[in-house]
Amino acid sequence: MSSINLYAQDNQDPKIGLVLSGGGAKGFAHIGALKVIDSLGIKIDYISGTSMGAIIGSLYATGYSGKQLEEMFNSQDFDALINDRFPRASKPFYERENTEKYAVSLPFDNFEINLPSALSRGQNVYNLLYQLMLPVNDISDFDQLPIPFFCVSTNIETGESIIMDHGSLPLAVAASGALPSLFQPVIIGDKILIDGGVTNNFPVEELRAKGMDIIIGVDVQDALKDREALKSAPEILLQINNFRTINAMKNKAALTDVYIKPDIEEFSVVSFSEGEDIIANGEAAARKNLNALLNIKNKQTHNYEREDLNILDSLRINSVDIEGNERYTRSYIIGKLKFKSNRKISYEGFRRGINNLIATNNFDTFRYRLEPTEDGSGFNLKGAVKESETTTFLKLGLHYDDLYKSALLANLTKKRLLFDNDVASLDIILGDNSRYNFNYFIDKGYYISIGWKSRFNQFNKNVNPLLALESGSPLLEDINKIDAQVSDFTNQIYLQTIFRQDFALRAGAEHKRLKIISETLFDEDQEGEVTFENTDYFSIFGNLKFDDYSDAYFPKSGFYFNGTFHLYLNASSFNEDFDEFSIAKADIGYAFGLSDKLTLKSETSGGFKIGDKSTNTLGFGIGGYGANFINNFYSFYGYDYLELSGDSFVKATFTLDYELFNNHHILLAANYANIDDGLFETGQFFSSPNFSGYALGYSLETFLGPLEAKYTYSPETGNSYWFFNLGFWF
Numbered sequence: 001m002s003s004i005n006l007y008a009q010d011n012q013d014p015k016i017g018l019v020l021s022g023g024g025a026k027g028f029a030h031i032g033a034l035k036v037i038d039s040l041g042i043k044i045d046y047i048s049g050t051s052m053g054a055i056i057g058s059l060y061a062t063g064y065s066g067k068q069l070e071e072m073f074n075s076q077d078f079d080a081l082i083n084d085r086f087p088r089a090s091k092p093f094y095e096r097e098n099t100e101k102y103a104v105s106l107p108f109d110n111f112e113i114n115l116p117s118a119l120s121r122g123q124n125v126y127n128l129l130y131q132l133m134l135p136v137n138d139i140s141d142f143d144q145l146p147i148p149f150f151c152v153s154t155n156i157e158t159g160e161s162i163i164m165d166h167g168s169l170p171l172a173v174a175a176s177g178a179l180p181s182l183f184q185p186v187i188i189g190d191k192i193l194i195d196g197g198v199t200n201n202f203p204v205e206e207l208r209a210k211g212m213d214i215i216i217g218v219d220v221q222d223a224l225k226d227r228e229a230l231k232s233a234p235e236i237l238l239q240i241n242n243f244r245t246i247n248a249m250k251n252k253a254a255l256t257d258v259y260i261k262p263d264i265e266e267f268s269v270v271s272f273s274e275g276e277d278i279i280a281n282g283e284a285a286a287r288k289n290l291n292a293l294l295n296i297k298n299k300q301t302h303n304y305e306r307e308d309l310n311i312l313d314s315l316r317i318n319s320v321d322i323e324g325n326e327r328y329t330r331s332y333i334i335g336k337l338k339f340k341s342n343r344k345i346s347y348e349g350f351r352r353g354i355n356n357l358i359a360t361n362n363f364d365t366f367r368y369r370l371e372p373t374e375d376g377s378g379f380n381l382k383g384a385v386k387e388s389e390t391t392t393f394l395k396l397g398l399h400y401d402d403l404y405k406s407a408l409l410a411n412l413t414k415k416r417l418l419f420d421n422d423v424a425s426l427d428i429i430l431g432d433n434s435r436y437n438f439n440y441f442i443d444k445g446y447y448i449s450i451g452w453k454s455r456f457n458q459f460n461k462n463v464n465p466l467l468a469l470e471s472g473s474p475l476l477e478d479i480n481k482i483d484a485q486v487s488d489f490t491n492q493i494y495l496q497t498i499f500r501q502d503f504a505l506r507a508g509a510e511h512k513r514l515k516i517i518s519e520t521l522f523d524e525d526q527e528g529e530v531t532f533e534n535t536d537y538f539s540i541f542g543n544l545k546f547d548d549y550s551d552a553y554f555p556k557s558g559f560y561f562n563g564t565f566h567l568y569l570n571a572s573s574f575n576e577d578f579d580e581f582s583i584a585k586a587d588i589g590y591a592f593g594l595s596d597k598l599t600l601k602s603e604t605s606g607g608f609k610i611g612d613k614s615t616n617t618l619g620f621g622i623g624g625y626g627a628n629f630i631n632n633f634y635s636f637y638g639y640d641y642l643e644l645s646g647d648s649f650v651k652a653t654f655t656l657d658y659e660l661f662n663n664h665h666i667l668l669a670a671n672y673a674n675i676d677d678g679l680f681e682t683g684q685f686f687s688s689p690n691f692s693g694y695a696l697g698y699s700l701e702t703f704l705g706p707l708e709a710k711y712t713y714s715p716e717t718g719n720s721y722w723f724f725n726l727g728f729w730f
Contacts, residue, residue: 013300015045017212018060019204019256020053022197023220024179024269025278027052028073029262032282033218034066036290040297043304044216047149048207050196053218054151054176055129058169061149062136063309070279072132078272081128082182084120089548089558090355093496093504094441094451098425100552101397101730102411103704108394118184121365122174123358125183127351129170130368134312137370141166148210151176152196152203156185161199163206171367179269184364187386201245204255214296217256218282220264221245258292260285315370316344316378324385327420328362333385335445336360342378357385360443362415364388391415398704399727403459403626403641405432409730427730433459437730449496451506457630458487461641482518484532488630489513492541506543510566511536514617514631533617536572541565549591553706554657554665554699556599560589568618581611583618585632599657605634608648608680620649622675624721625695625710627729637671638693638714640721649675650686663701667710670694691716704728 018037020030030053037044049057059069079085088096107114142149142165150165153175164172167188175186175193185192196203204217253259262285267278286293317339322330337353339345357366368383397409413425419442427437438454462483494508516533542565549558563586571578585607593599607620622634624641633642636651651673658666672689676682697710705728713720 013043013302014213014296015211016043016296016300017046017048017207017210017215018044018057019202019207019215019217020047020049020057021202021217021219021221022049022051022053022177022195023222024052025078025271025275026220026222026262026264026267026269027056028275028278029220029264029282029285030056030218031066031069031073032262032279032284033260033286034060034069035279035283036066036286036293037216038066038306040293041300041303041305042293042297043300043302044147046207046210046212047147048151048203048210049149049176050152050201050203051177051179052220054164054173054196058129058149058151058173059132061142061145061147062133062169063146063306064132065306065308068308073275073279076128078275081124082120082272084122084124084358086124086355086359087352088550088552089502090352090359092360092443093498093545093547094423094439094443095359095361096547096552098439101409101705101728102395103398103728104396106394107390108392108412109390113394114390118181120183121358122178122183122186123354123365125177126170126174126365126367127354129173131347131351132311133170134370135309136169138372139169142169142172145169150203150206152200152206153178153186153193154196154198154200156192156194159199161196162191162193163203168367168369197245202249202252204252208255214257214299215255216258216260216293216296217253218260218262218286219249219253220262220282221249222269258289258296260289312347314344314346315350316342317350317381318342318373318378320381320383322383322385325387327387327416328385329420331447332421332443332445333357335447339381344378362388362421388415397728397730399725399730401626401725401729402723403461403624404435404628407431407433407435407730429730446498451492451494451496451508453492453494454490456487456489458485460485484516484518486630487515490630494541494543502546502548504543504545506541506545508541510539510541512539513537516617533574535575535578535617537568537618538570539566539568541567549589554599554659554701555591555601556593558591560587560603562587568615571615575615577614579612579614581609581613581615583607583609583632585620597659599659601655601657603653603655604651606648606650607632613647613677616645616647619645619647620675621645622649622651622673625712625723625725636673636691636693637669637695637710637712638719638721639691639717640719644673644675644691646676646679648677648679649673650679651675651689665699665701667695667697667699669697 047057047061056069107116136145139145150163151173153162153164155162164176171186171188175188176196178186178193179195185194201221202219204215207215262282264278264281267274271278318341320334320339322333325333336357338356339353354366357363364386366383366385368381370379371382372379391414393413395411395413399407408430409427411425411427413423415423417424422442425439429435435457441449441451443449490510490512492508492510494506496504496506498504513536514533517529517531519529544563546559546561549555549560566583568581587605589601589603591599591601609619618631620632621642622636623639623643625635625637651671653669653671655667655669660666671693673691674687674689693712693714695710695712697708700707704726706725708725710723711720712723
């Protein structure tokens with residue numbers, strides 16, 4: 001090692017450099033070392049870093065203390081950060097309705113399946129870095145930072161190691177940490193850049209060249225593993241990648257004056273959930289070098305104390321300037337950002353606007369900068385979007401439930417089919433009850449959007465005969481249930497607008513062909529199966545929807561409202577007694593956390609028919625458990641599917657969700673309902689419930705969707721039912 005005494009005296013303090021290596025989550029150990037350095041009052045004059053070392057080093061150079069960094073990193077959701085997972089409320093209504101049912105989504109261009117270039121686009125990482133680096137937002141020469149800084153990235157086209165010492169600090173650091181296969185490469189100017197650890201994971205020589213007299217190095221790189229530890233393909237690939245960097249460290253370590261090597265072998269590059277332990281190990285390793293660090297401190301004439309740096313929590317956007325958009329109009333982008341000019345917003349609101357844009361999946365990245373206005377009243381937002389080149393996706397899903405039985409889903413989604421801001425999606429569902437869904441939507445945000453939906457759905461089940469058109473038929477006398485094949489073919493065309501940012505209002509026209517037959521009953525006149533319903537219905541409808549549940553299946557917070565009004569105007573000749581009638585219904589839900597583990601979800605649903613009483617098949621039926629019922633059918637614990645029916649109903653469900661372990665849920669639910677003909681007329685709509693049911697269940701979140709088993713019981717009947725479900729509902 002170089003001697004600590006080798007520096008120019010001349011009555012000046014020695015120049016102290018700090019070099020931080022890459023190492024993924026192991027880089028949290030850098031924070032522990034920085035806490036010790038801060039506690040000793042050591043002044044750092046220059047910082048260099050690679051990958052996670054660049055991220056932590058740049059934030060320290062910005063002015064944050066080691067303690068502040070510990071608090072910030074421990075509060076982050078790294079799963080959401082790395083996987084570019086955006087809050088569900090950021091997704092367009094179309095995305096929420098039509099994309100939360102697929103286990104796998106793959107680019108599918110020119111009839112070939114392609115693998116994505118990386119797991120993450122890195123947008124969430126950039127968003128976080130930009131916010132944290134706002135105190136030095138106006139600095140483009142990294143030598144002018146509170147602590148001069150540079151980091152290293154790799155030019156993927158040439159294999160050249162690139163020193164990043166000027167430009168946009170968050171963009172430079174994002175490039176240095178763009179681990180191949182985990183993050184997409186970062187484009188800066190004419191260069192395509194990836195993780196600097198590929199070529200130089202410990203830039204100590206470059207730091208010494210900056211005139212540093214003493215260098216402190218913190219190395220969190222992996223050591224080579226033996227055959228016992230190499231049990232998977234990723235571990236073997238990581239070992240191969242480490243050959244060069246570990247060999248290089250034999251010489252690089254000797255170039256430091258204080259070499260800190262935390263003991264973090266038990267952790268991996270993705271051990272983000274164990275950040276506290278890794279930080280503690282980094283702190284312990286630094287304290288093992290306490291004498292050497294104190295020796296450095298004693299050579300500094302002034303005591304150095306770092307003050308906490310404040311993070312900007314609000315801002316005013318005066319103007320928005322967007323470049324890079326070719327297919328998507330400026331109004332479309334502004335509509336997604338939802339920024340109001342010259343209005344102060346929280347920084348969380350600003351980041352939510354960025355999320356809204358990226359969550360459309362029409363853009364790979366949105367890089368931006370906030371330029372202070374001349375009068376200091378706010379910022380001008382300068383943004384550059386990179387539109388996604390992938391427009392076609394193949395999506396797959398698998399599902400089982402007690403109503404539709406087993407099903408395999410194949411979806412083809414095409415964006416920009418006819419227009420720049422449209423999307424078409426076709427689901428083909430094969431299994432015990434084959435089905436299809438087709439959706440086409442031209443998204444104009446706050447302006448009038450246009451949609452078309454087509455759906456064919458079918459199932460076979462014992463149902464309440466009161467749901468049959470000819471409920472007075474002698475065939476149904478003394479029969480509690482009939483085995484019926486129910487099929488529904490529905491087409492809708494509608495207009496949609498978004499108002500007050502979160503409400504979707506639709507109005508449109510609908511054609512529905514509803515058919516109900518039974519092969520278990522014999523009709524002598526028809527000489528075969530009994531047809532209860534075979535009618536085309538024509539209606540107009542209106543729909544108002546709000547949905548900001550944090551999760552579609554296990555929400556921990558949020559509110560849900562979905563209200564629909566249908567006016568049925570005409571029907572085909574099978575329903576000879578048809579007369580105009582209307583159906584109004586609404587669903588309201590609210591979820592809130594009682595603790596970190598326990599969530600209460602309350603749901604209320606109700607509906608009624610106005611007008612003609614002769615058509616029963618579009619009435620309400622409740623019972624069973626499901627999430628993709630057709631028409632006016634609803635779940636109800638304690639009863640079999642569609643066991644209870646009427647032309648009006650009201651029900652309430654209360655669910656306690658205890659997340660025993662991560663993604664493991666214990667569910668306890670109770671539901672209560674009234675359902676009959678003419679509940680409003682009889683006053684029973686608001687009376688004490690006639691029907692109740694309870695459920696105890698277990699749910700596991702898997703990549704296929706929820707794996708659920710629920711035991712349900714009704715005290716009125718004494719009957720109990722088990723309901724099973726695997727996979728996202730579709």
